[in-house]
Amino acid sequence: MEILKEVFRSLYANKLRTFLSMLGIVIGVAAVIMVMSLGAGMKKGVTERLTSLGSNVIMVSPGFVGGRGGTVAQAVETLKESDVKAILDMCPSVSKAVGLLSGSYLVQYKNSNTRISVYAAPNEIFQILNLKVSRGRTFSEDDKSKNVLIIGREAAYNLFKNEDPLGKRVYIVQGSRKIPFEVIGIFERTGSILMFNPDRMILIPYETGKYRVFQSRGGISMIIAMTSSPELSPNAVMEIDHLLYTKFHGQESYYNVVSQQAILNVVTESVNIINLVLVAIAAVSLVVGGIGIMNIMLVSVVERTREIGIKMALGASRARILVEFLVESITITFVAGAIGVLLGVLGSETAVNTFGKTYGLVAVIEPTSVLIAFGVSACIGLFFGFYPAYRASRLSPIEALRYE
């Protein structure tokens, strides 16, 4: 108690200096808190987006072959409609599977031309990828081979600008042919989900796509499968992999099987690494702040040499002097830590309020990160305060008393 009183008195006596030495820690802690909360927010956002796609989704895509001796690697059309059926029949963990056709086409509306990714898929795709239409309607049974399409928000804006796309006639340009389509729906804004970005794509009924646009003879661009529960996902991946491995006689490069779960894991891991790097960078400023504290404490020890001598002569033990200085540096960093946490929280809230809408930013302030920030700043006080405090406690009382 007495020590704390004494410490506050001496800190108060050097207000400006105390404030300046706190500043380093304040900034450091605020930076760490901001990075941590925005990082956690980013992770949450990404994870939510990925899981909204369904963590029980599995994608099978054709592999790349060639790429040796000067030839450029290119995707091979190795997957066929029959593979979809085979997967449904042979892989017990798979509950649904559809084949997709995809390609990038020039789409025309009046004078405006835009290149847009066009997907042709059976209606089940809506369930599997959890796609929703915000305006207009989805494909009905009657639409099966009609020239109708559903368009994403961004694609619609690029093509129609401020006109209402619903009911408009557009053309998908296929070589020299222009295939007319009617816009019947607009996707709900979802943001990018890996290789799918409903905001930027056009979806057409499978049959229409197969015969009129892609003119496929049974080849497909990819297979999207689904398990009834996320836990079955690894099993399903193995079953599909085994099936295709056999089919392609061990040519693993002919196909890729990726589960949403695996992608989620990879992405989460990368987000974690990014967060860690950012926190590490922010933590550097904490170390810099700590060195600032150490510097100030060393100056303070020299300045108070005589005072230390007096205290020793009056019976303060070396341990007492050590503790006094340690408490002083810990107090500085602890108070600075508290201010830093406050600023960090306010800062991330401000960042979210300012940029949140535009970039879908959220801040997640975890109690643990606040605790860690507090703990770390107190430890910095302890660590960087120890050497100066130790120096103070090792002073010879005679020398210290003689010091002018």
Place this chain on the structure above:
Amino acid sequence: MTPRKVMELVDVWKIYDMGEVKVEALRGISFEVYEGEYVFVVGPSGSGKSTLLHILGCLDRPTKGKVFIEGEDVSKMSDRKLAKVRNRKVGFVFQTYNLLPRLNALENVELPMIYAGVPARERRKKAKELLELVGLGDRLYHRPNQLSGGQQQRVGIARALANDPSFILADEPTGNLDTKSGEEVMAIFKKLHEMGKTLIVVTHNPELLKDGTRIVKLRDGVIEDMEIRGVVYGNT
């Protein structure tokens, strides 16, 4: 009744090792101080006064010989124990007062009691009494820079008395004071002596010696002469 021996030096040597040369600051000092004595240690500069002061004040240990304070040998004590002895047994009065500038008079006097673990209420009461004793009852909350030199030195004396030490050890207590303030301080010392306190004053000023019961004259690290004036007074 035999007076109690407060302090005893037995063949105390202090040798400073300055690399190639060894400086013998004290060369076999022996004397004792009884309770209630008013001792002066005098000598020209370089006689070993300061070194002796440090050893008497438990700020330093002798190279050779023994130092007993109230029968306890402090010459080989650890830093930790020495700090405790300084706190409880020695009451320092410095030439330059050495008050802590951020603390007021009361808090300065309380400081040694804080180190001794005296409870706050008791501490405050004692500090007030001591400041009243030195005539500063009306200056309790003044900071050192609001006090004159003489007043600061009186705070210093009150502080030295805080833990009822075995003896007061004063180093040129009037060295920084004008004649009048110096006389006031010496009057307080006289009063303390009459109250039965044990005082050791280190000085080179011969004018102060008149009230002393024992004058230890140092020269070149040895006791050149020791004058004992009558018996020990006090309440023993």
